[in-house]
Amino acid sequence: MRDLLPSHRPLLILAPMQDITDLAFWRVLARYGGPDVFYTEYFRVHRDSHPEKYILRSIDENPTGRPVIAQMIGQDPDALRRTALELQKRNIAGIDLNFGCPAPIVCRKDAGGGLLRHPEKIDAILREVRAAVHLCFTVKTRIGFDAPHEFPALLDLYRCHPIDALTVHGRTVREMYRPVVHYDAIERAARLMPCPVFANGDVRCVESARRVIALTGASGLMIGRGAIRNPWLFDQIREAWSGEVQTRPTLLDLRDYIERLHEATQNPSIREAGQVGKMKKYLGYIAPGIGTDDAFWKEVRPAFTLRDLFAVCDRHLSAADPFPPAAAPLLA
């Protein structure tokens, strides 16, 4: 992973997001510069699992020209090992383990964030999978299940294993996506881990990118929702670090991005309601903050047809006014 780190700025990574950061989204994002590294949505791994075909397509048809890390979620060390071996036959730069998903159905099975309650299981998984991975081996973790005070012991555990990079989402599982991120925990990880640490959580604009790097000393930024709202963000961060004039998209540019998302994600086999639903998933991250009192989002929400949805876009996004940056994140 160290080979991928730029010398003068943080490594920029697209966060994995189920059903959102899929192949179609990668295609669109790559046209805006995009991140340095892409993580796949997670492969669900259990005794009888086979890697999901639609996620394998992101690897096999990777349109970005950038390295891809394949993420797995599961709690069975043998199955994770077997899947890691299988995935490594494809064109990937590494394997990542998800120790953070807060979905109750996942945690109940002691996978994802649920594993943070069972350090002994994490220990066994890391040992087994590390031994099978000859590429980069990375971990994405939250800072605890119930409370941030669990994090130092988790870090001690991660330090015992030769992992190549650790991404820290600075929330506990219980905190889900609440608006406060514990950047002090990420700072601790960056200081104590022998491998690069990537900061994750609420990086939404250049200002928050600068602040998170200043607070944590992380080697990279993993960005999810902020990049869906603003696909120019990765380029803007690169520009900020190299002192170049910053790209300033307008609302018309945003309208164009939404159109491209629609073109990339539409599928004749999906009914119109499904396509509108998919677009609303993206717009739920894009629309807040646009128009007085979130007027854009309030009008998008009740749209039933693509025609209605794009009529709302036309009403709100047809001027060359600047696209407003997202609000800066809160500190714990």
Ligand SMILES: Cc1cc2nc3c(=O)[nH]c(=O)nc-3n(C[C@H](O)[C@H](O)[C@H](O)COP(=O)(O)O)c2cc1C
């Ligand atoms: C809808 C959704 C799906 C997600 N899917 C995944 C996933 O597949 N793997 C993973 O590690 N994290 C997943 N996450 C968490 C994100 O990768 C990221 O850690 C989180 O959104 C915080 O970063 P952000 O504030 O930059 O969005 C998901 C988050 C959301 C909101």
